[in-house]
Amino acid sequence: MSQKTHNQLLYEIGITLLPGVGDVNAKKLIAYCGGAEAVFREKKNNLLKIEGIGSKLAEIIVNHQVLKRAETEISFIEKNDIQALFFIDKDFPIRLKQAIDGPVMVYFKGNTNLNQSKILAIVGTRKVTEYGRAICDKIIGGFKDEEVLIVSGLAYGVDTQAHKSSLDYGLNTLGVLAHGLDRIYPGINKSLANKMLQQGGLLTDFISETIPDAPNFPKRNRIIAGLADATIVIESAAKGGSLITADIANSYNRDVFAIPGRPDDLYSKGTNFLIRSNRAALVESANDIRYMMGWDSPKRVNAIQKKLFIELKPEEELLIHIIQQEKNPTIDLIALKAQMPMSQVSAVLLNLEFEGLVRCLPGKVFKII
Numbered sequence: 001m002s003q004k005t006h007n008q009l010l011y012e013i014g015i016t017l018l019p020g021v022g023d024v025n026a027k028k029l030i031a032y033c034g035g036a037e038a039v040f041r042e043k044k045n046n047l048l049k050i051e052g053i054g055s056k057l058a059e060i061i062v063n064h065q066v067l068k069r070a071e072t073e074i075s076f077i078e079k080n081d082i083q084a085l086f087f088i089d090k091d092f093p094i095r096l097k098q099a100i101d102g103p104v105m106v107y108f109k110g111n112t113n114l115n116q117s118k119i120l121a122i123v124g125t126r127k128v129t130e131y132g133r134a135i136c137d138k139i140i141g142g143f144k145d146e147e148v149l150i151v152s153g154l155a156y157g158v159d160t161q162a163h164k165s166s167l168d169y170g171l172n173t174l175g176v177l178a179h180g181l182d183r184i185y186p187g188i189n190k191s192l193a194n195k196m197l198q199q200g201g202l203l204t205d206f207i208s209e210t211i212p213d214a215p216n217f218p219k220r221n222r223i224i225a226g227l228a229d230a231t232i233v234i235e236s237a238a239k240g241g242s243l244i245t246a247d248i249a250n251s252y253n254r255d256v257f258a259i260p261g262r263p264d265d266l267y268s269k270g271t272n273f274l275i276r277s278n279r280a281a282l283v284e285s286a287n288d289i290r291y292m293m294g295w296d297s298p299k300r301v302n303a304i305q306k307k308l309f310i311e312l313k314p315e316e317e318l319l320i321h322i323i324q325q326e327k328n329p330t331i332d333l334i335a336l337k338a339q340m341p342m343s344q345v346s347a348v349l350l351n352l353e354f355e356g357l358v359r360c361l362p363g364k365v366f367k368i369i
Contacts, residue, residue, distance in 0.1 A: 003260075004208075010070050011036040012086045015068040016059075016105045016206070024333025025052050026104045027087070029031045036086075040064060071208075076208045082181055083108045097118070099226040099252050103205035104224070107181055109200015112149060112172040114227070120297060121151040121228035121249070123242040124158025126268050132158060132235035132267065135259050135284075137165045139232065142286020144169035149200070151176060151227050153220060154189055158234045158242070163192055163342050166200070173200040176224045178216035180208035203227075221245040230255035230293060233280060246280060253328065256280040256362055257289060280364045294360055294369035315340070315348050323358060323366050329362040351352075 015026050015036045033039045039061065047058040056332060067282050077084050077306070085092045085106050093114040096102040097345040108114065124132060136158060153176035166173035173196055177185070181204055184190040192204060205223060206216065221244050225231055231249040231257070236242045246256045258280035261268020274280035283289050290296065295347040312320065314337075322337045323329060329337070335345040349366060352358040359369045 006074065007037065009074055009084060009086075011040060011065060013070040013073050013084065014066045015039055015338065016103075016205075017069055017322060017328060018060055018064060020057055020060060023101055023104050025057070027048075028052060030088075030104075030348060038050055040067075043302060051109040073207050076182065077107065080181065081109065083357065085114075091115075093227055095228070096223065096226045101221065101227050103223060106203055106205050107207070108201055108203045109181055110174070110197050110203075112174060112200045112338070114174075114203070116147060116149045116172075118146065118148045118293075119151060119228045120148055120289070121224045121231040121245070122158065122162040123152060123224065123233055123245045124232060125237060125240060125242065125270075126155055126157035126159075127267065128157035128161060128235055129265075129267055131261070132259075133161050136161045136234045137168075139289070140171065141169050142290075143171060149174060150154060152191060152225055153178070153217075153224055154184070154202075156186060160192065162234075163189075163200075164262050167192075167195055168197075173209060174227070175200070176201045176220055176227070177202060177206070177212075178220040179212040180206045180210040182208040183211075183249070185212040190321070200225040217241055218244055222248050225249035225254060226252060230289065231259060232256075232257045232283070232289065233271050233274060235259065235261070235267040236274075237267055238273065239267040240270060246274055253294065257283040257292065258365050259283065272306075278364065279363055281360075291356075292369075294359070296356075296369075315344070316352060319345065319348055319352065320357065320368065324369055328361070328367045331366065354357075 028050055029039045030036055033042050044058045044062045047053050047061055085108060087097060087104050148171060150162055150171055150173040152162040154177060163173045163175060175196055176194060183201060184193045219363055221241060225245050225248040231245055233242050233246055249256050256279060258271040258274040260275060260282050261271060275282045281292055319334060320340055322334050326333060331345060335342050338345060349358060353360060358366050360366055
């Protein structure tokens with residue numbers, strides 16, 4: 001590593017270690033000052049001009065004692081062949097850049113493309129049932145002939161099943177950790193994690209020596225949701241980390257899918273709630289997901305494009321135009337823009353869904369597929 005690159009990485013890691021700054025403020029600081037190193041050289045009075053940076057944070061920045069720890073981290077990542085990816089780097093996961101609270105820095109070890117064209121997150125309860133294991137395996141197996149990256153959290157239960165099935169079907173799989181890359185939690189998954197390094201990898205925004213404390217898991221969940229095009233909840237009780245991940249994915253305007261279950265099943269209460277409250281779309285197979293995501297064959301896409309230009313009725317053309325122009329509007333906004341009764345808009349949109357031209361997302365939001 002050259003001295004310039006070393007110094008750049010030193011300050012990039014350093015800014016993530018400043019107490020109380022966080023990812024959102026770190027990005028503001030970098031944008032205002034012109035780079036990570038410039039943040040550490042900025043005067044306190046100038047730092048106070050930045051929105052969200054008060055006197056206390058400004059004092060922490062100008063009187064920092066974090067670069068020594070950053071040096072230690074550089075030694076760790078060099079020794080262990082870890083990539084430290086800063087949010088402005090070209091290899092940084094582009095989907096995470098789109099999340100307002102996405103991490104400034106992530107640490108990655110493995111051999112997969114973090115910007116693969118199709119990425120699915122699979123989450124669920126740690127107390128997965130046989131039904132949950134089977135449906136998880138079935139869904140992942142449905143993508144065995146495609147280049148789909150499967151992301152999960154390497155936890156007990158659904159996460160473990162998602163990673164194992166991915167490996168079995170030859171798919172790359174990425175484990176997002178709630179701790180540093182110097183350990184694996186739970187320890188029983190160490191062998192699984194080692195296999196994933198050859199067929200996917202491990203990723204975290206925590207430096208080494210960070211232990212898996214409880215507050216780290218919700219923070220980890222935002223990366224799982226942010227990395228993926230869609231999050232699939234396999235099984236969940238009425239409360240749990242997978243529901244948090246689903247909420248985060250919805251806040252990022254990402255697709256959320258859930259597997260339905262019997263009303264009296266404890267670990268279907270969470271998924272049924274997501275579906276019932278329009279926070280997730282009901283899916284039962286890889287084909288459902290493929291259709292909902294618009295991951296169809298080129299032949300089908302070309303047929304849809306031809307249909308858009310030739311066979312649409314005037315009212316259908318109008319709604320398609322509004323959806324394209326407004327970028328995933330709600331049904332209320334579509335009706336307002338079209339100046340059509342809600343009943344008519346609903347009927348036209350339903351027909352467009354049947355024709356495979358639009359898709360209804362949770363919250364009655366519509367998008368072109």
